[in-house]
Structures are given as C-alpha cells and as structure tokens.
Amino acid sequence: MPGQLKWRHRFQAHVSRWTVPREVILDLLSRTSKHMSVKEIYASLYKMYPGIGLTTVYRTLDLLVRAGFINRFPSGDGQNRYEFKSNKKKEHHHHLVCIKCRKIIDYSDFVDEELELVKKTEEILAKKHSFNVLGHNIEFYGLCEKCK
Amino acid sequence: MPGQLKWRHRFQAHVSRWTVPREVILDLLSRTSKHMSVKEIYASLYKMYPGIGLTTVYRTLDLLVRAGFINRFPSGDGQNRYEFKSNKKKEHHHHLVCIKCRKIIDYSDFVDEELELVKKTEEILAKKHSFNVLGHNIEFYGLCEKCK
DNA sequence: TTACTAATGAATATGGTTATCATTATCATT
C-alpha cells in the first residue's frame, strides 16, 4: 500500500474528506527531515500549488497535530515549527537547537540509556505529583557549527 | 547585605540606572516560585504600582534574561513565562508541564543521575555535531492533578 | 542644583495565529 493511500485512510479516521491541501501538506512534511515553520511550509507549497491559502495551512497543521501525524513545538522566536512524526517507535529522538539561527538537529544517541532514566523518572513524578505523564521534551541548546 | 542591595550591584554591572520598575519586577520574581506570564506579572505589579507601563515590563524582563537573573520559556499557549534563576547551583531543576491549565511544577528528583547522563551526552553531541552546547531543557508534559 | 542622558510609558506598529463567512469541492446517494 503506497504511503499516500495509507495516510489517507489513517487521516480519514479523524476527518471526513480527503482534499488537495491536506494531501500536499502531509506529503511535504513526510518527505522532509526539516523542522519547518508555517512560513516555510506555505512558501514551499505555494510554488507547486499557488492557490493554497495560509489559513488552510494553519488549520491543516492543527488537524495533523491533533490526529498525531506531526509534532508542533515553539521555536523560541515566536513561531512554531512542525515535524513529521514517524509511527516507528525506533525513530524517537531529541533535539539540539541553535539559539542563533534556530536550526534544529535531531539526535538519537543515548536514547536507550536516556529512556530508561526517563521512564523511571516519569513513574516517580507521576506518583509524587499525581501527574499523568504523557510525554517528554528533551533538548540541548547552544550554537551550531556555522553560528559559533 | 540585603537581597535588594546585592541585586542592585549585580544588576548595575549590566545597566547604569537603578529604577523603581526594575526593583519591583526583580523583587516580585525573586519572591514567587510561580512561572509567570507577562500578563500576570503586569497585573500583579499594577496593584502596588499603577503607574507602571507594560512596555517597561517587557523591556525589563528582556534585560533580566540577558543579565542572567531570570529564565524565559515559551509556554505552549503563545506566551512566554518567566522564573527567577537562583544562583545556587543546587537549585537547578526541570519541569512538569500541564498541557491543559499550563501549570508548571518544578522537580529536582534524579537531577544528579540525570545530570551525569546529560553531561556525557553533551560532550558526545558537541563533538559529533560540532555544536557548542550551552544548556538544556528537560520537561515532562501531561495532565496535572486537577486537570486529569 | 544642574546637566546629561538613560529609562519610562503612551501610542502605534508588527507579526504570528485565529475567526468569519461567502464560495467551492468532496463524496454518499441517486
């Protein structure tokens, strides 16, 4: 089953209609490893599909976040960035964030060791603060190769 | 040496004049354990000091971040939140964030164990990606006692 | 005190995101 079609089915569990904007946005994010801003996503789509509306980009991204297809995170410069969320558990990763150019580097080194500690921490914290832990964000920030 | 005076000295290494807005903002943040938004800070100050301007609150918070007195972090709801940064190394902590009411809980359990791993990870990542690591953010998100 | 000018705050601008609403396009039904 080709990717598009598989997504279409997964997606239609959440919304009723499969549309061109939804297809091209999902397609773009699934093909890139970048952590794109709305501006970047819109600019990229506009080339191939000049009719697309900025509003729809926002709405669709929101939808995709709620449906669990993508992650959203504040970029520190006032905008959000989005990344395709792989459904493979293997591809869980954390971030290295440049505070100057806002570039985000994925890494998965030590994830096993980290995850063990993270899991343990989650359990204790959940009990101690009566908190229902749903996930975590771990990032290192600093200056990337170009910016330092 | 009382707190105010000590801050005044530390602060004046960064700016030339000690003013009422700077004093009350620094004082407020140093006394609370909350992670306050600008709106909350402004509202709180306005009671005691109705003349204060929102612009000055923004400017002063910016100054305090640059001077290393406070931390700023995006709250996930489009606003930033601020917390007083203790100069005691001991009080380094991470966050438990409620995705519903945006409450932030500090925790420092496992920080020693975490920090060891974190430090090791920092070194490897720095080498591997030619990245100058300046710090880290670790947070667990989920639902707090009231919201779950 | 005075003079210099950093800092303030009211007003305005900016920029990312959201709401409104008339129009369009999807898709189940025929």
Place this chain on the structure above:
DNA sequence: AATGATAATGATAACCATATTCATTAGTAA
C-alpha cells in the same frame, strides 16, 4: 454521471503577544 448536503477552503479582518517610536521623566555624576 448527476445531484445535493455540507465539509473544507481561502480572502479578509480580527486578535493578541511583543516590538518600536518618541516626547517626557527621573537617576546620577559633577
């Protein structure tokens, strides 16, 4: 294939957090 109900779109305007402008105020060295 054509129809019709309505979900989705996109242009426009609103919203809201934050930044900028600039005339006025106030901290500080002299």
